[in-house]
Amino acid sequence: MKVIVDLSVVPIGVGVSLGSYIAACGNVLAKTGLKTELHANGTNIEGEWDEVMLAVKQCHEALHEMGVPRITSTLRVGTRVDRDQTMEDKIRSVREKMQ
Secondary structure (H helix, E strand, C coil), X not given: CEEEXXXXXXXXXXXXXXXXXXXXXXXXXXXHCCEEEEECCEEEEEEEHHHHHHHXXXXXXXXXXXXXXXXXXXXXXXXXXXXXXXXXXXXXXXXXXXX
């Protein structure tokens, strides 16, 4: 099943500067070959359910390997089975309606 996920990863116990950890997670996601889009509060990920969930797990594993003792992640998951839809399709639809 295809899924579009909005992932927000928050490393805990490493101070207030989190950019290097988020970048490490971004590098993990880039290696998966999944379609991703970084935004101000997280990353959108598009792909097959199992591949996306594995990528989220790999982000956690990578950050723990960097010494992060605790991580909290928030996922918003969207699926649809009536037709294929991409992240770009969803954005384009809203922008068209705004005009």
